[in-house]
Every structure is written in structure tokens, then in C-alpha cells.
Amino acid sequence: MQTNAQVSAQGNGDPSTQQLIASLVAEGVLTDPESPRGRLLHAAARLFEQKGFARTTVREIAAEVGILSGSIFHHFASKEDILCTVMQEVTVYARARMAHAVAAAESPREKLRACIVCELEAIHGLAVPGFSILVVEWRSLSPDSQKKVLRLRDEYEQIWLDTIAGAHCPGDEPALVRRLLVGALSHTYSWFKPRGRGLSLSDLADRVLLIFAPQ
Amino acid sequence: MQTNAQVSAQGNGDPSTQQLIASLVAEGVLTDPESPRGRLLHAAARLFEQKGFARTTVREIAAEVGILSGSIFHHFASKEDILCTVMQEVTVYARARMAHAVAAAESPREKLRACIVCELEAIHGLAVPGFSILVVEWRSLSPDSQKKVLRLRDEYEQIWLDTIAGAHCPGDEPALVRRLLVGALSHTYSWFKPRGRGLSLSDLADRVLLIFAPQ
DNA sequence: TTGAATACCAAGCGCTTGCTTGGTAGCGTT
DNA sequence: AACGCTACCAAGCAAGCGCTTGGTATTCAA
Numbered sequence: 001m002q003t004n005a006q007v008s009a010q011g012n013g014d015p016s017t018q019q020l021i022a023s024l025v026a027e028g029v030l031t032d033p034e035s036p037r038g039r040l041l042h043a044a045a046r047l048f049e050q051k052g053f054a055r056t057t058v059r060e061i062a063a064e065v066g067i068l069s070g071s072i073f074h075h076f077a078s079k080e081d082i083l084c085t086v087m088q089e090v091t092v093y094a095r096a097r098m099a100h101a102v103a104a105a106e107s108p109r110e111k112l113r114a115c116i117v118c119e120l121e122a123i124h125g126l127a128v129p130g131f132s133i134l135v136v137e138w139r140s141l142s143p144d145s146q147k148k149v150l151r152l153r154d155e156y157e158q159i160w161l162d163t164i165a166g167a168h169c170p171g172d173e174p175a176l177v178r179r180l181l182v183g184a185l186s187h188t189y190s191w192f193k194p195r196g197r198g199l200s201l202s203d204l205a206d207r208v209l210l211i212f213a214p215q
Numbered sequence: 216m217q218t219n220a221q222v223s224a225q226g227n228g229d230p231s232t233q234q235l236i237a238s239l240v241a242e243g244v245l246t247d248p249e250s251p252r253g254r255l256l257h258a259a260a261r262l263f264e265q266k267g268f269a270r271t272t273v274r275e276i277a278a279e280v281g282i283l284s285g286s287i288f289h290h291f292a293s294k295e296d297i298l299c300t301v302m303q304e305v306t307v308y309a310r311a312r313m314a315h316a317v318a319a320a321e322s323p324r325e326k327l328r329a330c331i332v333c334e335l336e337a338i339h340g341l342a343v344p345g346f347s348i349l350v351v352e353w354r355s356l357s358p359d360s361q362k363k364v365l366r367l368r369d370e371y372e373q374i375w376l377d378t379i380a381g382a383h384c385p386g387d388e389p390a391l392v393r394r395l396l397v398g399a400l401s402h403t404y405s406w407f408k409p410r411g412r413g414l415s416l417s418d419l420a421d422r423v424l425l426i427f428a429p430q
Numbered sequence: 431t432t433g434a435a436t437a438c439c440a441a442g443c444g445c446t447t448g449c450t451t452g453g454t455a456g457c458g459t460t
Numbered sequence: 461a462a463c464g465c466t467a468c469c470a471a472g473c474a475a476g477c478g479c480t481t482g483g484t485a486t487t488c489a490a
Contacts, residue, residue, distance in 0.1 A: 036467070052354055054269035058448060070449075071468050079448065138405075139267055139351075170426055176414075179406055180399040180426065187398025190353075199391075211385055211395065211426065251437070273478065286438050288479065 017127075020096060029092050031085075037075045039065045045086045045130030053083055053133075053140040083137065084145040088152055090130045094122050095156040102159060108166035112213055115163050116205045119185050124194045124201070135186045169213050181212055232342075235311060244307050246300075252290045254280045260301045260345030268298055268348075268355040298352065299360040303367055305345045309337050310371040317374060323381035327428055330378050331420045334400050339409045339416070350401045384428045396427055 024030035031038040043064035047056040058079050059069040076082045098118040105114040122128035134153075141149065157178065164174040164181075171177070185208070194201045239245035246253040258279035262271040273294050274284040291297045313333040320329040337343035349368075356364065372393065379389040379396075386392070400423070409416045 052269075054267075057446080059446095067467085068469060069447095070451090070470080070472095073449065074467065136354075170429065171422060173422075176422060177426075179402065180423065183399040183402025184395040185398070187394065187401060191394050207386060207388075207391060208395065211392075214385065214429065272476080274476095282437085283439060285440080285442095285479075285481090289437065294478065 020100065021093070024092065024096055030089055036065070036067075040072065040075055041082070041086055041089060042129065044082045045090065045133065048083065048086065048133050048137060049125070049130055053137045058082075080140075080142060080145060083133075083140060084148060086130055087134055087137075087141070087145075087149045090128060090134060091149060091152040091156055094118075094128045094131060095152070095159065097122075097127065098156070098159055102163060108163070108168075109209075109213060109215075111163050112167040113205055113209050115160055116181075116185065116208055117201070119182075120188065120194075120201055120205060123185060123189050124192065126194060126201075132186075132189055135189075167213050177212060181208075184208065184212075235315065236308070239307065239311055245304055251280070251282075255287065255290055256297070256301055256304060257344065259297045260305065260348065263298065263301065263348050263352060264340070264345055268352045273297075295355075295357060295360060298348075298355060299363060301345055302349055302352075302356070302360075302364045305343060305349060306364060306367040306371055309333075309343045309346060310367070310374065312337075312342065313371065313374055317378060323378070323383075324424070324428060324430075326378045327382040328420055328424050330375055331396075331400065331423055332416070334397075335403065335407075335409075335416055335420060338400060338404050339407065341409060341416075347401075347404055350404075382428050392427060396423075399423065 021030065021033065025032050031041055033039065033042060040061060044056070044061045047060055047064065057069075058072050061082070062069045062072050072082075076085065098115060101114040101118050102111050105111040118127070122131035125132070134149075138146070160178050160181075161174045164177050169177045188204065192199070192201075192204060199207075236245065236248065240247050246256055248254065248257060255276060259271070259276045262275055262279065272284075273287050276297070277284045277287050287297075291300065313330060316329040316333050317326045320326040333342070337346035340346070349364075353361070375393050375396075376389045379392050384392045403419065407414070407416075407419060414422075
């Protein structure tokens with residue numbers, strides 16, 4: 001494992017990102033983004049994020065990759081299957097990315113900051129395309145599909161809980177802090193613009209850290 | 216104004232709640248809940264909250280009040296018009312309720328706590344049926360409809376901002392605190408159960424206050 | 431007694447939706 | 461050359477959707 005490679009916020013182009021994706025594809029937990037199935041998943045994620053699941057049609061997803069709507073069902077059992085797969089792969093990738101960032105940080109407080117930055121980058125489309133779908137479209141999933149995603153989500157949340165526990169936040173209730181934090185961070189999606197001239201993402205992370213882990 | 220009538224969390228049955236509604240109806244800013252239009256709005260709010268806007272059909276809303284689907288369009292121009300009206304009336308009512316609670320509290324810190332409790336009660340369906348729709352279904356609204364609701368929403372938010380400014384939260388940035396707070400509180404919808412045997416709503420409000428306004 | 435307004439029904443139109451079916455082109459393997 | 465696999469097309473079905481239209485029952489004021 002390369003210790004000096006802190007995951008950057010510059011998107012999907014840089015080498016360390018591609019390396020992470022490649023290793024996850026090799027593990028079999030991520031679909032190859034170059035494959036037809038992979039390209040469909042990316043197109044669907046983009047559309048679901050942009051317009052929402054219910055307002056996105058399978059015809060639009062198909063058109064995005066240049067095939068007809070019927071051909072989608074060669075790769076997925078149903079429209080919901082697409083959403084479920086997107087959510088699973090997004091979760092797997094986000095988890096791997098955050099684990100990487102936490103391992104690279106040194107102090108407990110820096111580790112917590114790394115988590116915050118990671119999730120903010122994910123929410124704002126700087127690092128994990130489709131991440132916001134996990135929050136917004138949760139109810140569009142059937143109970144069975146929810147269980148599948150939840151199993152992966154638990155692994156993601158465990159990193160958070162361990163990190164919060166290490167940082168000694170007020171009240172010493174990591175689960176509660178995480179719950180308030182995930183809400184606060186998710187909601188930044190609807191007001192924070194990382195490319196604006198005001199608050200930067202790094203500034204925002206500092207402000208959040210100041211409130212949830214003062215000292 | 217009756218100063219001793221703190222708005223309770225017991226739902227829609229108690230006298231002070233009915234009095235508040237009646238006065239808003241008299242002002243013309245709320246539809247009479249007994250009227251056909253009012254009953255449709257309540258049914259729609261319930262269904263939108265339960266199943267989401269896209270997954271609720273006008274036929275279901277109509278059936279809920281015992282009429283046929285076509286008859287709905289005697290009262291509303293479109294399905295979206297129903298959603299927009301629901302959101303407007305929910306906002307008006309929530310604002311009135313919170314203004315009342317803030318006025319009844321004495322210290323700045325207690326006023327902030329009153330806001331937190333008010334919004335938690337609203338989110339968890341204890342006081343303002345349909346409140347969660349404002350958060351979850353925002354994107355289901357056309358830009359024009361969004362503007363209409365936003366104008367009312369601003370009045371609601373102003374109460375929050377003034378109250379936060381008075382309580383001197385860390386960083387002294389009321390707008391930022393409110394933004395993190397609204398996310399944290401909204402998200403409690405997906406994990407906090409006010410009727411459970413664990414944390415009570417009042418306990419939760421205390422914990423939130425401890426983090427966002429320590430002292 | 432008339433007329434307007436309100437609230438609703440009965441029927442169905444036009445459109446979109448997710449998804450199915452039967453078939454084909456290209457490609458690597460044997 | 462024959463096979464099988466992957467990826468896709470062409471056509472369309474069945475169902476559900478929001479919404480329209482023309483008409484009726486009831487109520488209440490003039």
C-alpha cells in the first residue's frame with residue numbers, strides 16, 4: 001500500500017483514483033467502468049443524481065450510452081436493479097476511498113477531519129459520482145434491495161464510528177454524533193457550492209470539525 | 216395573546232392547536248381543514264409523506280376522501296399544484312407554531328431550544344403533518360412553484376436566524392449554524408423514533424443544544 | 431322560480447412507462 | 461466450419477398515468 005498517496009479531490013482523472021478503481025474491479029466488487037454494464041451504471045448514476053430515480057426513464061439511460069431501451073434488460077433485471085447496483089458500487093467505492101484517507105491521516109482529530117472531507121467531496125460530486133443518491137433515493141428501493149445496500153453501508157459506517165470514538169466528541173456518544181453529522185453533511189448538498197468564491201470545502205470541514213469536535 | 220399557552224407536542228387535538236389553526240384560516244392563509252379542498256390537502260400530505268410524491272397517484276388521493284380522480288381538478292389545477300399548496304400551508308402553519316413557541320420561551324438559549332423542539336416535533340409528525348415533505352420532495356416542485364414556497368420559507372428561516380444570533384453559537388455565523396442544524400434535525404427523521412424506549416425527543420433536543428450551543 | 435355556484439360523476443383520451451419477445455451481427459474458441 | 465456467447469435491435473404490449481369533457485345533483489341567494 002502506498003502511504004503517501006492521499007486521495008485528492010480533483011475527480012476521477014488522477015492516477016491514484018484509477019488505481020483504486022482498478023484494484024476494486026480486480027477484486028470483483030466493482031464493475032469495470034469500460035464495460036457496457038459499467039457505462040450503463042455511470043450513466044444511470046448521473047441521471048439519478050440529476051433528475052431523481054422516478055423522473056429518469058430507462059429510455060434516457062439507454063440513450064446516454066447509445067443503445068435502445070429494451071437492450072438495458074440484457075444487463076439488468078429491472079430498473080430498480082440498476083438503482084440497487086449503483087448504490088452498492090457507490091458504497092463500496094466510497095468506503096475504500098475513506099479507509100484510504102483515514103489510514104493516511106495521523107492524529108485522531110485529523111482522521112476525523114479526513115472522514116468529513118471525504119464525505120463532503122463525495123456529496124458534492126468531486127470524488128464519488130452518485131453518492132448523493134444513497135441519501136435522496138433510499139425510499140425508491142424495495143426492502144429487499146435496501147438490505148443488500150445496508151450490509152455494505154454498515155462497513156462504511158463502522159469506519160466513521162471508530163474514528164469518532166477516537167476523537168472524543170462532546171457527549172461521548174459516537175453513534176449520536178455520527179447521526180447528527182451525516183445529516184448536517186448530507187444537507188450541505190442543497191446549499192454549499194464548492195466552486196463558489198465563498199467558503200471552500202476545506203473551510204467548511206474546519207467549521208464542522210469545530211462544532212462537532214471542539215478543542 | 217395568551218402567554219401561558221405553550222404549544223404542546225400532543226398532536227392536533229388540543230385546544231391551543233385548534234385555536235391557532237382557526238385563526239390562520241380566518242386570516243385566509245390556511246385552507247379550512249373541514250372543506251373539501253382542505254380534506255384533499257390533508258389526504259395528499261399524508262400520502263406524499265408516506266409514499267413520496269411520484270409514487271402517489273391522484274386516484275389514491277381522491278379515493279382517500281371518497282371522490283373520483285377527475286373531481287380533484289375542480290379544486291386544483293394539477294397534481295403539482297396540490298404538492299405546492301401542501302408545502303405552502305405546511306410552511307405557514309409551522310412558522311406560526313414556532314413563532315408562538317419562541318415568544319413563550321424566556322432566555323435566548325431557551326428560545327433556541329424551543330426552535331429545536333418545534334422542528335423535531337414537526338419532522339416526526341407530532342405537530343405539523345406533512346412537514347417532512349418540504350425536505351424530501353423539494354425537487355418534485357417546478358422552479359416557479361419553488362419560488363412561491365421559498366418566499367414563505369424565508370419567513371420561517373428568519374425566526375431561526377434571529378434566535379441563533381441571540382444564542383451566540385460557536386463561530387458566530389448564524390447562517391452556517393442553521394444550515395448544519397437543519398440537516399442534522401431533518402435527518403433524525405430516518406433514525407429517531409420518538410415513541411421508542413430510548414432517547415426521548417426532549418433528550419435529543421438537549422443533546423443537539425449541547426453540541427450547537429455549548430456552555 | 432329562476433340562476434348561478436359548488437361539488438361531483440362517468441367515461442375515456444392520449445401519452446408514457448417498464449418490460450418482453452424473437453431475432454441478428456460480430457467475435458473468439460474448438 | 462460450426463458453435464456459443466455477448467451485445468444489441470426492432471417492434472410493441474399491457475398497464476398506469478395525469479388530466480379533459482360533458483353532464484348532473486344540490487344548495488342558496490335574488
